[in-house]
Amino acid sequence: MKALVLGARGAVGRVVAAELLAAGDEVIPAGRTAVPGGVRVELPTEDGWRALKRESASVDVVVNASGIEDARIATYVGTTPLVEISATAAYLAQLRDANVVLGAGLAPGLSTVLARALASEPGDEIDLLVMLGSGEVHGPAAVAWTADLIGAEVYQPAEGGVVRNLTTSQMVVGPDRRRRRYLRADFPDNLLLADLRVRSYLTLSSGLATATLAAVAxxxxxxxxxxxxxxxxxxxxxxxxxxxxxxxxxxxxxxxxSETTGLLTALAAQRVAGTRPGIVTMDEIVALPDLLGVTTPDGRPAVALAEPAADAPKVLDL
Structure with missing residues (x-):
């Protein structure tokens, strides 16, 4: 299998590239500057679009880990399957008439698979509560995504009306038995799981960082x-x-x-390489047991199934 990885030098892209190489796949790293064995694809310049079209035609799958959210990427990739890790609902909604995996990382991605693993009926209300590690040094795209939530409205919220990001919350006991404040946030799972009504929430591993985020909102x-x-x-x-x-x-x-996102994205790329899947979400190409089988380079499970806290309350809006 041969993959073109956009943003291969970034926090997620380098994990994707390393995982595919370790599996024996061929990787062409791509970015604003060429690296040995790679190509220069500077988006969104005209030369960049031409390079993307040319290189995409010669590979089995394209992974967009660049942080660039431009619907023209899917156009220039053509019929080659595209794996997109963006967590921006408004951008993902623009990717039509393409062979693309929408949301292949942690959230969306794992979150989408987890929601689908619940026993549910059409129209059920699902809450997704995501904790991200605020002690981790994230890439510029991840930081910008978080900052862009502030002052913005949730895209097509499940509850209807106008919902501002990070201004309402829930208190929930997490798998580490700690009670945390989770802020309503615009992860795109409600868009990706159209038969369910999904509300997503964000907290950080530091309570102080979460409180600061809520205050700035x-x-x-x-x-x-x-x-x-x-x-x-x-x-x-x-x-x-x-x-x-x-x-x-x-x-x-x-x-x-970043590591988990990269590992799950690499799995998605391997699943769709050389196919024409149409528009699919992560839950359509992998199941929860598949993700629980993913391991890090040092051999530990990348994703662990956690037991719910015995005293965990039902999730209620505050």
Missing amino acids: HVPSLKGLIARAPHLGSSDWHVIAVNRRTGERLATSGAGQ
């Missing part, structure tokens, strides 16, 4: 502080899925958001 002019915030807390992450109707709850956890 009420004063959007201060969102520039996000990029300069110290890295408090750990690199631990978790994703919880709850069916409001039944109370069923599934939780997964791990460490290293």
Whole structure:
């Protein structure tokens, strides 16, 4: 299998490239500057679009780990399957008439698979609660995504009406038995799981960092502080899925958001390489047991199934 990895030098892209190479696949790293064995694809320049079209025609799959959210990427990739790790719902909604995996990382991606693993009926309300490790040094695209939530509205919220990011919350016990505040946030699973009504929430491994994020959300002019915030807390992450109707709850956890995202993205690339899947989501190409079988280069599970806390309350809006 031969893969073109856009953003191969970034926090996620380099993990994708390394994982594919370790599996015996051929990788062409691509970015604004060429590296040995790679190509220069500087988007969104005209030369960059031409290079993307040319290189995409010679590979089995293209992975966009560049952080660039431009619907023309799918156009120039052509019929080659595209694996997209973006967590921006409005951007993913623009990717039509393409062979693309929408949301192949942690959230969306693992979150999408976890929500689908719940026993549910059409129209059920699902809560996805995502903790990201604020002690981890994230790439510029991840930092920008978080900052862009501030002052913005949730894209087509499941509850209807206008919902501002990070201004409402829930208190929930996580798989580590700690009670945390989870802020309503615009992860795109409600778009990707069209038969369910999905609300997504975000917390950080540092309670102080979460409180700061919530405070800045009420004063959007201060969102520039996000990029300069110290890295408090750990690199631990978790994703919880709850069916409001039944109370069923599934939780997964791990460490290293960028590494886990890269490993899951590499798996998605291997699953769709050389095919024409149309527009699919992560839950359509892998199941939860597949993700639980993914391991890091040092041999530990990348994703662990966590037992729900015995005293975990049903998830209720505050």
